[in-house]
Amino acid sequence: xxxxxxxxxxxxxxxxxxTLEATRDYLIFEKIDSQQLIEIRLNPxxxxxxxxxxxQLSTVTLDVPITINEIKLHLIARRTxxxxxxxxxxxxxxxxxxxxxxxxxxxxAEKIVSEVNCLVVAMDNKGHIRRFNRLCEELTGVKEEQxxxxxxxxxxxxxxxxxxxxxxxANIFSNLLPYEMERNxxxxxxxxxxxxxxSLLKSGSGxxxxxxxxxxxxxxxxxxxxxxLSELAHTDSLTGLPNRHAIQLHIANAISEKQSEKFAILLLxxxxxxxxxxxxxxxxxxxxxxxxxxxxxxxxxxxxxLARLGGDEFLIVLGGAARPSAExxxxxxxxxxxxxxxxxxxxxxxxxxxxxxxxxxxxTSAEELMRKADSAMYAAKEHGKxxxxxxxxDMTRRVDEYVWLDFNLxxxxxxxxxxxxxxxxxxxxxxxxxxxxxxxxxxxxxxxQVSPAAFIPYAEESGxxxxxxxxxxxxxxxxxxxxxxxGLNIRIAINVAAAQLSNEAIISDFExxxxxxxxxxxxxxxELTESSFMEDELLALERIKRFKELGAEVxxxxxxxxxxxxxxxxxxxxxxxxxxxxxxxxALTDSKAHAVVCSMVSVSQTLGLKTVAEGVETEEQxxxxxxxxxxxxxxxxxxxxxxxxxxxxxxxxxLNLKLVAAKSARDTLAV
Numbered sequence: 001x002x003x004x005x006x007x008x009x010x011x012x013x014x015x016x017x018x019t020l021e022a023t024r025d026y027l028i029f030e031k032i033d034s035q036q037l038i039e040i041r042l043n044p045x046x047x048x049x050x051x052x053x054x055x056q057l058s059t060v061t062l063d064v065p066i067t068i069n070e071i072k073l074h075l076i077a078r079r080t081x082x083x084x085x086x087x088x089x090x091x092x093x094x095x096x097x098x099x100x101x102x103x104x105x106x107x108x109a110e111k112i113v114s115e116v117n118c119l120v121v122a123m124d125n126k127g128h129i130r131r132f133n134r135l136c137e138e139l140t141g142v143k144e145e146q147x148x149x150x151x152x153x154x155x156x157x158x159x160x161x162x163x164x165x166x167x168x169x170a171n172i173f174s175n176l177l178p179y180e181m182e183r184n185x186x187x188x189x190x191x192x193x194x195x196x197x198x199s200l201l202k203s204g205s206g207x208x209x210x211x212x213x214x215x216x217x218x219x220x221x222x223x224x225x226x227x228x229l230s231e232l233a234h235t236d237s238l239t240g241l242p243n244r245h246a247i248q249l250h251i252a253n254a255i256s257e258k259q260s261e262k263f264a265i266l267l268l269x270x271x272x273x274x275x276x277x278x279x280x281x282x283x284x285x286x287x288x289x290x291x292x293x294x295x296x297x298x299x300x301x302x303x304x305x306l307a308r309l310g311g312d313e314f315l316i317v318l319g320g321a322a323r324p325s326a327e328x329x330x331x332x333x334x335x336x337x338x339x340x341x342x343x344x345x346x347x348x349x350x351x352x353x354x355x356x357x358x359x360x361x362x363x364t365s366a367e368e369l370m371r372k373a374d375s376a377m378y379a380a381k382e383h384g385k386x387x388x389x390x391x392x393x394d395m396t397r398r399v400d401e402y403v404w405l406d407f408n409l410x411x412x413x414x415x416x417x418x419x420x421x422x423x424x425x426x427x428x429x430x431x432x433x434x435x436x437x438x439x440x441x442x443x444x445x446x447x448x449q450v451s452p453a454a455f456i457p458y459a460e461e462s463g464x465x466x467x468x469x470x471x472x473x474x475x476x477x478x479x480x481x482x483x484x485x486x487g488l489n490i491r492i493a494i495n496v497a498a499a500q501l502s503n504e505a506i507i508s509d510f511e512x513x514x515x516x517x518x519x520x521x522x523x524x525x526x527e528l529t530e531s532s533f534m535e536d537e538l539l540a541l542e543r544i545k546r547f548k549e550l551g552a553e554v555x556x557x558x559x560x561x562x563x564x565x566x567x568x569x570x571x572x573x574x575x576x577x578x579x580x581x582x583x584x585x586x587a588l589t590d591s592k593a594h595a596v597v598c599s600m601v602s603v604s605q606t607l608g609l610k611t612v613a614e615g616v617e618t619e620e621q622x623x624x625x626x627x628x629x630x631x632x633x634x635x636x637x638x639x640x641x642x643x644x645x646x647x648x649x650x651x652x653x654x655l656n657l658k659l660v661a662a663k664s665a666r667d668t669l670a671v
Contacts, residue, residue, distance in 0.1 A: 006066055007091055010038070015088045018075070020050050022083040027064065029089075040064055050085055053077045061092060119194065119216035123152045125173040127166065130211060139218075141188040152214075155185045172212060176200060182219070193220045236308040238286055239293040247307035247315050251366035254317065255359065264326035266316040267355040267373035268296070268333070271385040273312035275536070276348050284343045288350065291341050299333050315370070323358055323390070330354050330388040338386055351386035353377055362391050375399045405458045408444065413467055417443050420475050421641035422492070424651070425612055425632040428625060433651060435491035435525065437634065438476045439641045440468070460497050469500040474513045477524055479644055481517035488651070493525040493555060498532040502539060507546045514550060521551025527578070529557050544573050555612070559600065570607055577604045579630070581615025588620055601628050 008014050012032030019028045025047035026039040042050075046062050053060065058077050063070040072092035080086045119139060122131030129152050132144040140155060156162040161184050172178050178198035184191050194216040201211050234246035242250065254263055270292055277285030289312065296314060297306055303319035318326050338351045355376030363369040375395040380387050389395075412418060422436040442450040459465040476492045483490050500506055514522050526547050533540050544554050555576040556569075569577065579600060586593040604611045613625050616635030625633055639650055 005091060005094060006071055007089065007094075010066055014094060015090050017086070017088055020047065020085040022051070027089075040066060050075070050077055051079075053085060054079055064089075119214075119218075121152055121214045121216070123169070123212050123214070124209060125170075125212075127152050127169055131213075139187045139189075139192070140185075157184055157186055157191055169212065172198060172200070173210060176210070178212070185216075192218055193223055195219045236310075239290055239308050241293060241314075242305065242307040244307070244309045244315075247305065247309070247317065248366045248370070250305055250307075251317060251369065254319075255364065255366065261320055262322055262361075263359050264318040264321040264323070264329075265357050265359070265369050265373050266318065266326070266330055266333070266388075267309075267357075267370070267377045268314040268316070268352045269377055269381070270312035271351045271353055271381070273350060276350060280343070280348070284348075287343050288341055288348065291343075292337065292350070292352075295336050296333060299329065299336055315373070323361075326356055326358065327388070327390065330356055334386065334388065353380040353385050354388035355380060356388055356390045358390075371399075372396070378402075401454075402458060405455055406462060408446065409455060409459060409462075409464050409468075412442060412444065413464075413471065417445070418468075418471065418475075419443060419643060420472065420479065421643055422479075422647045423634050423641040424639050424647070424654075425493075425634045426638050428622070428630055428633055433490070433654070434632070435493060436647065437493045437527070437641075438472065438479075438495075440472055441641075460499055463499065465497045465499050466503050469494075469496060469506075470509050473509060473524070474516070477513035477517040477519055480519055480523050482644075483648075484519075484523070486648075488648075489523075491523045491525055491553070493527050493553075495527045495557065496532070498529070501528065501532050501543050502536060507543065510547065510552075511550065522547075523551070525553040525555060525576075527555040527557045528574075530559070533572070541573065548573065548575075558614075569603060569609065574609065576610045576612055578612045578614055581635070584613050584615050584621060584625070584635075585617075588624060598628050601630055605629060 005014050007016055010016075010031070011029050016029045016032070020026070020042075021028075025042045025044055027042060029038045029040065030036075031038055042062070042064070046064075049060055049062070060075040060077050062073055062075060064073050065071075066073075073089045074092045075087055075089050077085055077087040119136045120131065120133040121129060121136060123129055128149050129147050132147050137143055153162050153166055156165050165181070165183050168179075168181055178200050180195065180197050182193060182195050184193050196214045196216045198215075199213050201213055202209070234242060234249075236243045251265070254261075270288070273285065273288070276288060289308070292312075293306070293308065293314065296316070300306060300316065301319075305317040305319070307315045307317075309315055316329075318329055321329070333352065333354065340347050340349050355373040355378070357363065357369050357373045357376060359369060362372050372391045372395070375398065376389045376391040379395050379398065380389040383389065419441050420438045421441050422438055424433045425435045425437065426432075427434055440452060440456075442452075442455060444450050456465070459468050472494050476494050480490070480492050496506070510522075510524075514520055514524070526544075528540075528544075547554055553575040554573065555578055556572065556574045557578045558580045559577050577600065579597060583593050583597050583600075587597045588594070601611050610631045611629075612632040612634065613621075613630050614634060616622060616625065616633040616637045618637060621635075622633065622637060639647075639654075642650060
């Protein structure tokens with residue numbers, strides 16, 4: 001009867017609830033009828049026994065002084081927070097209450113197992129299912145009662161996964177050492193990948209045995225996302241080819257896995273891509289990249305690997321290729337890509353330049369091989385594009401020079417290390433000085449005077465020619481204004497590269513230089529090479545028109561060395577034709593050069609264009625040029641390029657140069 005149960009007498013229930021705090025050794029019971037809290041002191045060992053319980057349900061048996069006498073209690077206990085333990089108590093000999101408490105605890109635990117948001121499967125050492133929770137039922141579409149006693153491996157698709165799973169489970173039971181594993185299982189939504197966390201427990205009833213408890217989490221989407229991210233990290237989004245990171249790994253793996261096997265690397269760059277991309281738009285540029293990738297792939301074997309590094313650069317790894325076969329592939333690629341690409345809105349022509357390196361001859365790391373392939377590719381571009389070059393040691397020196405130029409040119413612009421020199425143009429009829437050509441010089445603190453032939457080509461290739469040209473423009477305008485104030489009526493011609501002419505800001509920069517120095521109309525003139533018309537002729541003609549509207553004369557520099565013909569001079573809106581020094585040097589000794597110079601001067605006169613001869617160095621050349629009607633000459637015969645102050649001194653001494661008498665063209669030719 002309840003009145004005989006000391007717990008009922010004290011607390012109004014046969015299974016009162018209790019709490020234990022971390023800081024006080026007291027079991028605190030709640031009296032049912034009055035909700036009064038009753039504290040029962042424990043000895044330190046008893047308190048620590050309870051505090052040893054974790055968040056899992058546990059049982060503890062203690063002798064506790066509920067009344068004047070100690071009573072043996074059966075406690076159901078669990079930790080509920082960092083500082084608190086809770087549970088229920090029953091008299092040890094009150095079997096019904098103990099069972100009820102255990103049933104309640106088990107029901108609670110079962111509910112957790114059933115409702116927890118992960119798959120829980122319990123199995124014996126044969127893989128037979130002992131427990132199959134609610135999420136397992138939902139995921140597989142079968143009820144627990146249908147699978148109890150059946151093999152858990154039936155839910156794993158037949159094949160290697162099933163065999164491995166059976167082997168691993170047997171190993172866990174054999175060594176009593178559980179570990180995590182990933183397995184595909186068959187579900188109502190198809191095959192899903194689950195990560196299983198395993199633990200071993202002894203059975204609590206019947207024959208004692210070990211039971212494997214596997215808690216599974218579906219990681220299918222997580223793994224797919226990881227694989228997608230990995231794919232994106234290794235794939236070029238435009239072409240679907242491996243990207244720079246992927247091909248570097250491929251090369252590194254080829255080196256580490258096949259150290260004795262040779263292979264070759266081709267680094268390719270599309271020629272004229274920037275011009276096509278700029279003129280026709282990025283959509284056309286992207287289409288050209290895709291078409292080029294397809295053409296390159298068609299030239300390769302299955303064992304070869306093609307990647308896009310970015311922009312218009314591609315890289316090919318030729319598996320097992322020695323130098324002769326690698327060079328044959330390069331030749332085949334040049335032949336296949338040297339043609340027209342029909343992009344719908346336009347038909348464009350683009351070749352490729354290729355740098356070739358060999359492993360292990362040219363390097364033993366991916367970084368070294370790619371760096372040397374880059375050097376070889378730029379060497380190919382220097383030789384006229386549309387060809388290939390195999391790496392050689394002198395190319396490294398060239399790259400080192402490029403690196404030095406790239407850093408120091410930028411620094412020189414910021415530190416004002418440049419200076420303009422001026423070379424006079426002498427009128428061959430009067431001997432007077434009407435104009436000069438401004439020529440840039442670089443005074444490097446490290447190397448002293450650096451030749452323009454060394455840094456101008458790199459400035460054009462790297463794009464630094466644009467800020468460099470802007471500086472020349474402003475410096476020449478300031479000098480023209482200074483001479484104007486001194487009463488010197490000197491025009492200054494500045495060189496404008498093709499890359500500058502295509503720059504959108506060039507006209508506004510020119511106008512600003514004129515306005516800042518009160519040079520309206522302009523006494524600055526523009527010298528262009530024939531390549532300026534090749535990039536975008538319509539744009540070049542429009543820019544020339546604007547220069548002329550501002551008062552500038554336009555000179556066609558180095559005429560005869562490029563692609564223009566005498567017949568094309570009539571349609572170019574220029575004022576002056578400059579005859580290249582190569583013709584002047586050989587005109588007195590070579591009949592063909594003599595005829596070419598005479599023809600150029602004659603056509604220029606017919607078209608109303610002035611002529612300037614460059615590189616004049618001898619008295620005989622002066623006489624010849626006067627005889628055929630050349631208007632102006634410049635060269636070392638008259639003066640070398642000079643700084644502004646030296647030019648002023650020279651000019652005072654040479655206001656009217658005495659020139660040799662003109663001879664007939666026939667008399668001056670010696671062959």
